[in-house]
Amino acid sequence: MVGFSSLSAIVNRLRRIAGLLWQSGPSSCLGLFGLTLLSGILPAVQLFVGKLIIDTVVVAASRADGEVFTGRAFALVGVELGLLVLSAAAQMGNSMLEEVFGEKLTFEINEQILRKADELELAYFEDPKFYDMLQRAQREAGYRPLGLLSQLLNLVEGAIAISSLAVLLSRLGFFVVPVLLLTAIPLVVSTLRFVRTGYLLVNARTPEARQMSYIQSLMGTDQAAKEIKLFNLGPYFIESYRALFARVHKETVDLALRKGGARIASSVASSIGYVGLYGYLIWLALRRLLTIGDLTLYAGAVLQLNNQLQSFTRGGASLYKNFLYIDDLFKFLDLEARLPTSSIPAAIPEQIEQGIRFENVSFRYPGAERDVLSGVSFELTPGETVALVGENGSGKTTLVKLLTRLYEPTGGRILLDGKDLREYDPAHLRELIGVIFQDFVRFHATARDNIGYGRVGELADDERIETAAGWGGADAVISRLDKGYQTMLGKWFREGQDLSGGQWQKIALARAYMRDAPVLVLDEPTAALDARAEHEVFRKFRDLRQGKIALLISHRFSTVISADRIVVLEGGRILEQGSHQELIARNGRYAELFSLQAEGYRV
Ligand SMILES: Nc1ncnc2c1ncn2[C@@H]1O[C@H](COP(=O)(O)OP(=O)(O)OP(=O)(O)O)[C@@H](O)[C@H]1O
Helix, strand or coil, X not given: CCCCCCXXXXXXHHHHHHHHHHHHCHHHHHHHHHHHHHHHHHHHHHHHHHHHHHHHHXXXXXXXXXXXXXXXXXXXXXXXXXXXXXXXXXXXHHHHHHHHXXXXXXXXXXXXXXXXXXXXXXXXXXXXXXXXXXXXXXXXXXXXXXHHHHHHHHHHHHHHHHHHHHHHHHCXXXXXXXXXXXXXXXXXXXXXXXXXXXXHHHHHCHHHHHHHHHHHHHHCCHHHHHHHHHCCCHHHHHHHHHHHHHHHHHHHHHHHHHHHHHHHHHHHHHHHXXXXXXXXXXXXXXXXXXXXXXXXXXXXXXXXXXXXXXXXXXXXXXXXXXXXXXXXXXXXXXXXXXXXXXXXXXXXXXXXXXXXXXXXXXXXXXXXXXXXXXXXXXXXXXXXXXXXXXXXXXXXXXXXXXXXXXXXXXXXXXXXXXXXXXXXXXXXXXXXXXXXXXXXCCCCCEHHHHHHHHHHHHCCCHHHHHHHHHHHCCHHHHXXXXXXXXXXXXXXXXXXXXXXXXXHHHHHHHHHHHCCCCEEEEECCCCCCCHHHHXXXXXXXXXXXXXXXXXXXXXXXXXXXXXXXXXXXXXXXXXXXXXXXXXHHHCCHHHHHHHHHHHHHCX
């Protein structure tokens, strides 16, 4: 069967699920189990008391000393009432516990998903297959575990009820239970088969489901709303949504029709068994081999057993279904971080002495067909500002991703003070680097937190946050906000205030400075800033970079000029490097790009 190659795999899964349930609430688990046992036994006990009542009534009516029996009959009715109340209380307790426990369980699993997403490296987040897995895991976390739990309990309850009814019916004849079991087989087989088909279908169309949720999120958030309205894209996206739905819906209809047909056929088979046994009971009663009480008892028991078998099958199928789906969750939770790291990481240097050296570094994105960096060698020394320039797609940002160990070079190595970056703990290494990416994040959080996230351990340090804001030029932006640093930024949450592109960039820059790290990486840090703000940012940057390693990526030559050294990348290779004057004198690609830009300013 899908996903379960062996019995040991099933046992493993069961153990894992049991562990999850237990971890989420041991007392709830025990409570649910106890109530389930009770609910399982009660139907057979009720039937049996029912039989005793009828037999007692018959005796009371037919004998002279019937009064004794009448009292007994009423006492039994009292017992029956008690059983009914107990059964209702058990069911109520069960559903209450399930509701409360289910929420806790869902939370536990969602938290595990978040932890896993945090642990996995960037490469996963750039792979569509990862999103399929994540989508499946998140979809399942909401209700599968609870479904699984309640089905497991229902099944236990059903098994107890079936066994107790089987014991009752075995008094009638050894063949009764086997007949009912045999006629239930078609139902079991077809139900399990369709569960598997349904699962395969849902999994196969995860990409379509993701495309649909992408359209939903596009049309449901502020980021895209502007362009969607301006380009009148709404009807187009809605039409795409419809087309995707039509594709998946057709398959759903086909499956439902096939499922319906098979269900009718298997129901006929199980009805034949039930009706046959019912006829047999009538025949026994007519031959006075059964009392009226017996007839009522056995007829009820046959009917109940038949129903129980059907719901047991359906419950088993749902359990199997949840088992399959929950396997997707476990597959996601079992993903392993791919970054090779040393088991005994090297100590991060207190102060960087020699600097960072790229040695013949090559890189190819996972699944890509060509290298985006090849044979890149250059150095970054403390106290020096290096600017990376190059046309779009030449590999500048990729170099930063390698430096920050968001990716691993596919060839060559990067050394920090003579040691390969792989020898350091990635989290510790990243603490050395303050970085702003060109696609920085606009956190829908307070201005204070937006900056403080740069060093989350210092989130309570207002002074540090304000200093970083000053360095990034965000202080002036924040002073104009209604609630200053406490202002919620972005429009998603209550009282949120949105900022302009340049203002957001200043906040992100402050976040990078919050680190006060020995390595500063600024990838297009001023792309959204006006000329005055840009000038100010670089004036401050010159003061701040003292003694630090600073790597600057920019298309603006006004920014690049001030760097100590400029490295020109083209097609993933270093074309030339040197100071601005040296490169201009060389009259190569840098000089060409520089004069192109300078020409743009001439009138
Ligand atoms: N996650 C990715 N997966 C596959 N290819 C990628 C990925 N990110 C970037 N690339 C490719 O790698 C190349 C280098 O991209 P990179 O972002 O490093 O360029 P860049 O020099 O920073 O460009 P820009 O000046 O436009 O910011 C490009 O051809 C790009 O298509």
